[in-house]
Amino acid sequence: MVKKGWTYLLIAIIAIGGIFLLEYNKPKQINWFPSYVSHHKIPYGTYVLNELMEDFFPSRLSQIHKPPFELLTRNDTVQGTYFFVNESITFEEAELNTLLDWTSKGNSVFIASSSFEGRLLDTLNLEQTSLYNESELKPHFYHQLVNPNLKSKTITFEKDYYTMVFDKIDTLNTVVLGEVYVHSDSTDVIEKHINMIKQPFGEGEIILSTFPKAFTNYFILKDENRNYTAGLLSYLGTEGPILMDNFHKSGKSFYTSPMYLFLNTKEFKWAYYLALIGALIYVIFEGKRKQRAIPVVKPLKNQTLAFTRTIANMYYENKEQQQITQHKIAYFLEYIRTRLHLPTQKLDTSFLRTLAVRSNNSLEDVEALFRLIEKLQSKSQITDMELQDLNKKIEAFKAHVDGKQ
Structure with missing residues (x-):
């Protein structure tokens, strides 16, 4: 296919060259304009x-x-x-x-x-x-x-x-x-x-x-x-x-125009025409819009986790385990409502059984988790160990929901 394209291009170049050669050797047309100008050598010059x-x-x-x-x-x-x-x-x-x-x-x-x-x-x-x-x-x-x-x-x-x-x-x-x-x-x-x-x-x-x-x-x-x-x-x-x-x-x-010298002399005129044609060919083949390199745009990072960790560290460093615990419990209950589609207004035995079935957790683990939640909600001071234990049990619960355990 490439060789065929080059063949057509060569034929086109030869044809154009032949046309130029014929035009160049064509007898110059006589100018019969009655100018009567003293330096004109045309028929009706003087x-x-x-x-x-x-x-x-x-x-x-x-x-x-x-x-x-x-x-x-x-x-x-x-x-x-x-x-x-x-x-x-x-x-x-x-x-x-x-x-x-x-x-x-x-x-x-x-x-x-x-x-x-x-x-x-x-x-x-x-x-x-x-x-x-x-x-x-x-x-x-x-x-x-x-x-x-x-x-x-x-x-x-x-x-x-x-x-x-x-x-x-x-x-x-x-x-x-x-x-x-x-x-x-x-x-x-x-x-x-x-x-x-x-x-x-x-x-x-x-x-x-x-x-x-x-x-x-x-x-x-x-x-x-x-x-x-x-x-x-x-x-x-x-x-x-x-x-x-x-x-x-x-x-x-x-003549005031410098182009008169080119257009009135056969050799200069054809040199001028060839220059114009060369410029046109350059525009056609080299002046095409070239595909620029597309820069790699890195996607925006999800800063939610980093933001959450920053806030958590701030609470943790300020010894506000009570507030962290309350937020942790509130987010967990919201997780149950949105992910497992269970209401959390009444945390009774029926709720715990249904939650255990839907979350793929054992009833014992679910009861232990909610006993810990009830205990921590009633306390005014929470230790680091208790907060870590709550976080560990919630993560284990979510892992069973996602089928990772």
Whole structure:
């Protein structure tokens, strides 16, 4: 039976080990979360973009980790192009007013976001709408830059079923920089939609792009898409600082939890899991309630006999044989009443005969015992020998009752 139990345990350990081995060697699932964080190497991070920016604009690039409102209100000397890239960017009213006021003084703002807040669109007389691709099982959106000098080919993006475009623009003040379109199965007519514009604002300019994924790792590293991204970056200009925003991001720019190191590294993560499982196994097998030694509890001693002896010795030492004799006789009569069930009010010849029969004593011994009792009850002074004789006869009587003689 013991060998069978160990066999089952070994099979369980091998099975669990096999499961862990399969899980460890399983290909890591791709994280498609659109974080747009500069140090994220996931598909929709911007690690490659920031590496390229550091290489091509080493002296112009500044990484900004604070909100625009705080930067621009505390430093009046900031100039250049403020570059925002995120899936969605929303400015507070005070922050938007500060940013627009800064732009009107001769600076530039480049915002790549799939959607823009209403206050900014109203300021620039723009409207947005969604462009869906319903003609194919696998969506294809074709993006191209309008400026022929950029020599950028039309590129294809296949990860979204819809994209945001500008439905209405201020044609007098707006310059179209980029377009997007889809192929229709029902008609050969291709309708192009605007997804990137430039508009002057005061002495500066504002550039908006509804295709922020053009700046992600996945897009830049795929095929020849980097040429399209390079065309977009050319609108940052050739002079002046570039303020790279790292505040308005969907993902976390830094992690405060130390567990991120363990859970984000494959080896550390499995070491952490094994430690938890080991702790669980320890709790199951070693954490059981163990039977403690049961202490030997000695039963309480019957102190009645010791107490009786103590009282008797006290009477005996005080030479109170008379009282001892009276107590001895009273207890003996009580013994007859409770043990032999005989009344002791009348100690006549009939009583003595009946007592002799029930107690298994001879009539002579019973008569001798009661003659001694009668004698001692009438005396005022009792010697030690008489008390000992009474005790001896009573004990002998009880011994016959108990069948010991």
